[in-house]
Amino acid sequence: MANKELSLKELEAKAKEIRRLIIEMLAKAGSGHPGGSLSAADLITALYFNILRFNSQNPAWPDRDRFHMSKGHCCPLWYAVLAQAGYFPKEKLLTLRKFGSILQGHPDRVTPGVESASGSLGQGLSVALGMSLAAKIDKKDYRVYCLLGDGEVQEGNIWEAAMAASHFKSDNLCAILDFNGCQIDGKCEDIMGVQPLSAKWLAFGWNVIEIDGHNMQQILSAYNQARAVKGKPTIIIAHTIKGKGVSFMEGVVGFHGRAPTQEEAKQALRELAE
Amino acid sequence: MSEQFYQRDVYGQTLVELGARDKNIVVLDADLSSSTRTNLFAKQFPDRFFNFGVAEQNMMAAAAGIASCGKTVFVSTFAVFASGRAWDQVRVSISYNNFNVKIVATHAGITVGPDGASHQALEDIALMRVLPNMNIIVPCDGPQTASAIMTAANHPGPFYIRLGRSKVPTIENKGEFKFGQAQIITEGNDATIIACGVMVSEALIAVKSLAQKGCKVRLINMHCIRPLDSAAILKAAKETKLIVVCEEHNVIGGLASSIDEIVAENFPVKVMHIGIRNRFGQSGEPEDLLKEYHLSSLDIEKAVLSNIVRG
Numbered sequence: 001m002a003n004k005e006l007s008l009k010e011l012e013a014k015a016k017e018i019r020r021l022i023i024e025m026l027a028k029a030g031s032g033h034p035g036g037s038l039s040a041a042d043l044i045t046a047l048y049f050n051i052l053r054f055n056s057q058n059p060a061w062p063d064r065d066r067f068h069m070s071k072g073h074c075c076p077l078w079y080a081v082l083a084q085a086g087y088f089p090k091e092k093l094l095t096l097r098k099f100g101s102i103l104q105g106h107p108d109r110v111t112p113g114v115e116s117a118s119g120s121l122g123q124g125l126s127v128a129l130g131m132s133l134a135a136k137i138d139k140k141d142y143r144v145y146c147l148l149g150d151g152e153v154q155e156g157n158i159w160e161a162a163m164a165a166s167h168f169k170s171d172n173l174c175a176i177l178d179f180n181g182c183q184i185d186g187k188c189e190d191i192m193g194v195q196p197l198s199a200k201w202l203a204f205g206w207n208v209i210e211i212d213g214h215n216m217q218q219i220l221s222a223y224n225q226a227r228a229v230k231g232k233p234t235i236i237i238a239h240t241i242k243g244k245g246v247s248f249m250e251g252v253v254g255f256h257g258r259a260p261t262q263e264e265a266k267q268a269l270r271e272l273a274e
Numbered sequence: 275m276s277e278q279f280y281q282r283d284v285y286g287q288t289l290v291e292l293g294a295r296d297k298n299i300v301v302l303d304a305d306l307s308s309s310t311r312t313n314l315f316a317k318q319f320p321d322r323f324f325n326f327g328v329a330e331q332n333m334m335a336a337a338a339g340i341a342s343c344g345k346t347v348f349v350s351t352f353a354v355f356a357s358g359r360a361w362d363q364v365r366v367s368i369s370y371n372n373f374n375v376k377i378v379a380t381h382a383g384i385t386v387g388p389d390g391a392s393h394q395a396l397e398d399i400a401l402m403r404v405l406p407n408m409n410i411i412v413p414c415d416g417p418q419t420a421s422a423i424m425t426a427a428n429h430p431g432p433f434y435i436r437l438g439r440s441k442v443p444t445i446e447n448k449g450e451f452k453f454g455q456a457q458i459i460t461e462g463n464d465a466t467i468i469a470c471g472v473m474v475s476e477a478l479i480a481v482k483s484l485a486q487k488g489c490k491v492r493l494i495n496m497h498c499i500r501p502l503d504s505a506a507i508l509k510a511a512k513e514t515k516l517i518v519v520c521e522e523h524n525v526i527g528g529l530a531s532s533i534d535e536i537v538a539e540n541f542p543v544k545v546m547h548i549g550i551r552n553r554f555g556q557s558g559e560p561e562d563l564l565k566e567y568h569l570s571s572l573d574i575e576k577a578v579l580s581n582i583v584r585g
Contacts, residue, residue, distance in 0.1 A: 062344070109371055116342055120366045123335040127367055130339020137300065137322060137345070157363070160332035168324070 006049050008216045013274070014084070015045040015216075019245045020272045021080035021093055027265035029097040032105070035255040037077035039180040039213070039240040040147060046219045047145060047176075048081045056086035059112050065142050066131045068115050070124020071149035071178070072106040073257070079103050079111065087113040122155025124148070125175060129165050132173040132233075143227065147176045151183030154192045159204070165233040166205030173233040174226045175206075178213065180242035182253045201235045213238025246271055276444045279416025281437040282380045286311025288423040289348060293319045299427070300340055302349040304330045310350040310380045334360040334377075338367035341374045346427055349375060353382035353395035353436060361401055368432050369405040376426040377402075381439040383522035384550065384567055385472055385560035394555035399499060400527025402434040410499040411453075412436045412521075412529075414474035415444045418497060421451035429453065436471060440560055443475050448495055456503040462490030465578045466510035469520035470496050470529050473548070476564065477520050479571035484578060491578060499529055504536045511541045515583040518546045520574055522564075525549035546577045 006014060018041050026032045044067075048054075053065040069078050076096060083090045088102065088111070095101035102111050106119030116127050128146035135142050152158065165173055177197065185191050201208045207229045211218040219238070226234035242256070243249025246268040249260075260268055293299045293315055300322045307313040307325060316323035326333035330351055337349040350356070356379035357364070368375045382395045402408050409431060411422040419437060426433040448457045459474070460481050469477040474495045481491045492514055494506060510517060517537065519530040525547040534545055550567055564570045 068339075116338060117366055117370045120362055123331075123363055123367050126332045126335030126363070127339035127342070129332070130336035130341070131343055132339075133324060133336065134300075134340045134343030134345055137340075138343075157331045157335065160326075160329035161336070164326060164329065164332055164336070167327075 011046055011049060011216045014049055015042045016245070016272055016274065018045050018077065018080045018084065020269055021083070022076045023246070023260060023265050023268045023272065025076050025080065025093045025096045026259040027262060028094045030259055031097060032076055032259050033073040033257050034249060034260060035182065035242040035252070036071060036074040036149060036178060036180065038244045038246065038249065039242045040074055040178040041077055041244065042214050042216060043176055043178065043219055043238055044077055044081050044147065046216055047223065048085050050220060051223045052145070053142065054085070056113065059087060063140060063142055066115055066128065066144040068118070068124050068128045068131070068144070069107060069147045070118055070128070071121065071147060071152050072118030072124070074147070075107045078107065078114070082111065082113040085113070121149070121152040122157035125158055125161035128173060129161050129170060132165070132170045133168060135172050143172050143174065145174050145176060147178060150177060150179045150181065150188050150194055150197070153177070153194055153197070162201065162204040162206065169231050170233045171230050174223070175233065175235040177235055177237045178240050179237055180240045182242040182251070182256060184256050186253055197237055201237070205232055207232050207234040208237060209234060210237045211239070213240035214244055276446060278441040278443050280441050281413060281416060281419040282309070282311045284416045284419040285378055285380070285423055285437060286314035288420045289315040290318050292423070292427050293322065296346070296427070298345050300345045300347045302326055302333050302337055302347060304328060304333050304351040304355065306351050310378070312348070312350050330355045330360040331363050334363035335367040337375045338371055338373050342371070345374070347375045348378055350378045350380065352393060353379035353398045354393055357395060357398035357401045365405055369407050372407045372431055374430055374432070376433045376435065378423070378435045378437065380437045382436045383438055383472065384555045384563045384569065385522060386439045387560050387563065388557050390557040391554035396524045396550045396555060397527065398436065399521070399523050399529065400531070403500060403527060403532065407432055408500060409433045410436070411497055412470040412499060413497055414471055414495050415442050417444060418451055422497070425451070425453045438472050442472050445474055445478065445495065451497070454498050454501040454503060456506040457495040457497065459493040459495055460491065462492040463514050464490045465516040465518065465582050466492040466494060466514040467518045467520060467574065467578065468494045468496050468507070468510070468529070468533055470499065471522060473520040473522055473569065476569065476571050477574055480574035480578065483571065483575055489578065489582065496529060499532055502532050502536065507533055507536045508541050511537050511543045515543050516578070516581050517543060518548060518574060518577045520548040520569070522569055523549055525551055544581055544583070546581055548574055548577055
């Protein structure tokens with residue numbers, strides 16, 4: 001269970017701590033995806049520590065809220081949050097991407113707290129939709145949250161899921177779109193334009209909330225608004241900065257899928273110091 | 275003439291039975307429920323049926339999500355779409371997760387007939403067989419379809435069950451269905467025919483004709499392609515020296531390849547392949563297509579007679 005609600009200040013500190021862990025893990029692993037992990041860090045920290053209903057000592061608790069990370073390459077963020085939430089010891093984080101680790105390069109159910117594998121983009125919203133339908137079948141009140149990337153919405157599967165979630169009136173489903181504007185090959189708008197995002201989701205029948213994805217107040221308020229909306233799913237379109245929190249990574253496309261060197265990690269950790 | 279059933283009718287009826295006794299059964303379809311016969315379940319249990327429209331990728335990944343919450347999910351569409359259109363969703367969200375999703379794909383093989391090549395799945399077994407965790411059953415007739423569906427419901431993990439479009443004759447004397455255990459339909463040591471699905475009845479015609487020519491052929495119904503009954507295959511290899519494999523599927527990657535892999539590694543004997551060779555299908559009636567693609571009982575008989583090991 002989200003044990004006690006953290007204050008905005010505490011959440012901000014927690015997010016900073018999560019960012020430090022992400023840098024440490026990636027530097028140790030020598031490969032992985034810092035950019036999108038850092039851009040979504042505030043969103044997912046707020047979700048796990050103030051919103052999500054879970055029990056890290058009993059990951060299979062049937063009434064838990066579900067979180068699924070559809071943009072699976074940002075799993076360093078997920079792992080850091082899960083460790084902080086007590087799903088497994090923090091020391092495990094330094095085994096990321098190593099042979100035999102419970103922390104695979106992309107999400108795998110071997111990790112306590114991971115509901116479903118991901119990594120092939122575009123499938124996760126459908127998986128989350130399935131979880132939300134299961135809740136309706138069982139008349140349970142758990143909610144389902146799903147983190148999407150903005151490059152990811154170029155996948156057709158996303159729009160199949162968007163259409164269906166609206167058709168099935170899945171108001172227990174909340175998608176979070178980490179709108180950092182970058183993908184591997186460049187800026188989304190140069191590679192394959194995704195705008196106007198808000199109008200697209202509105203046209204598909206979703207409740208759309210646009211926020212600054214680094215403002216804890218706005219993030220919490222969006223999750224609470226989403227919970228109150230009935231009859232349709234909600235998407236929180238969160239405007240973020242890729243690599244947020246590390247000056248030389250911010251907005252830099254190159255850090256989508258490259259781990260920091262030891263030197264870069266040292267500087268990043270200095271910037272993220274308490 | 276034995277009785278004939280549509281396998282998909284049996285599937286729909288079996289789903290209704292399952293649904294009545296187990297509230298954890300959930301069924302999904304992609305705008306083909308009247309063809310796959312999941313509409314029978316939909317009518318009885320509307321709260322546990324979801325029509326995903328023409329969107330198979332979404333349906334497969336959503337099936338994974340529902341299964342992750344403790345449900346047994348049956349998901350149906352035509353075999354071309356179930357295997358090809360949504361393969362990556364089946365790979366990552368179902369097979370890799372090892373979720374309890376039962377893919378029941380209808381309208382498989384060349385005997386789909388008039389719909390033509392786009393709708394004739396000739397590569398679905400190959401596509402499913404390379405996925406770890408995936409169990410594969412190709413039932414030969416109506417009654418066996420019921421057994422396959424019940425088996426899938428009772429065994430954890432993902433299944434791919436391949437059904438045809440047309441009516442198929444019920445194969446007599448095949449005995450009880452046991453998961454992972456081949457069925458010996460006829461005994462014989464002159465040669466072995468291993469077949470699955472609708473090809474079992476075609477092979478049986480060949481076996482009867484060969485018997486009149488003094489040739490005693492062992493006919494094996496290999497309904498389970500995963501797990502595969504390698505013991506029955508090796509016994510046949512040792513005792514009969516010739517294996518003819520029959521499937522309405524590409525000769526690459528399906529039942530024939532499964533047999534080859536076992537035989538080549540353990541006890542090499544000649545294995546002949548009756549299947550589709552490097553061609554797409556086309557429109558036509560099933561019997562015409564079976565002849566055109568060399569899948570008829572006459573082709574099977576010829577393959578046995580030309581390759582039999584004498585003495």
